[in-house]
Amino acid sequence: MSKNLKELEQEEEELSRAVRSSAQQIWQAGLGAFAKAQAEGGREFTRLVRDGSELQKRARQVEDATDTVARKAERASRRSSGSWGKLEQVFEERVARALATIGVPAPGEMEALSRRVDALERLVAELSGGRARPAAKKAAARKPAARGAKAPTPDDGGQ
Template identity: 40%
Template sequence: MSDENDKKPESDPQLAAKIKGSARQIWLAGLGAYTKAEEDTGRFFDRLVQEGEQLENKTRGVVEKQIKSVEDRVGGVRERATGTWDKLEHLFDERVSGALRRLGIHRREEIEALERRIEALESELVRLQGQSRRDEEE
């Protein structure tokens, strides 16, 4: 019976050593694969970061160009709107002034000019009256 027990795989020392050696190789291969994956992951991550930076730089340029384009268009529209608004305001002032003139209402500038003329005439009148009194007294 002992011959039969010796032929069983559980009792074969060489087979056990081979299995143990294979298990160790599998374990070492797993460790190696893990280390390799960790290294590759680091390089892969670094490559992804580089590609992300490149993409960001490309898109930043495009976005900045688009922003500049929009700002230029807005500036152009603003200038046209301001010019149009100024023209409209000037036209409105002319129309209102014309309507007031037709109604016999003078503009502030015209009234102020008339006030200055009246003041000058009053000054001249006072001067002439003073001269006339002196002439009478003589």
């Protein structure tokens, strides 16, 4: 979409340059024609005025086309600004569905599971007569193991 806008902007810029160049040439031709008309007479001057009118009509058509392109580019720009948010939302929903399809748990599910494990640990501690691990060891057990370090296991008491 942005390529189309860039292309429209480039076309508009080229068209604008062409209009400016054409206007400059018309002005110069008009001055030359005026000088020639003064030298050769009224008949030639009348023909040049007619030719100048035709060129002026063409220049207006080019200017109108430039304005039309600019308006359409602006309209397209306004339309596309709202659709990016919708596209992003659709993409996120599809990724979430794909992850759910292959069994990857959502962040909310992981949080719920963590709360459930915490509750089970408290229950086990109560049932075992208060011989629960201290909070510092519990927190350390949840952190990822340092590089090269062995992760604590239930067999070695978490040490």
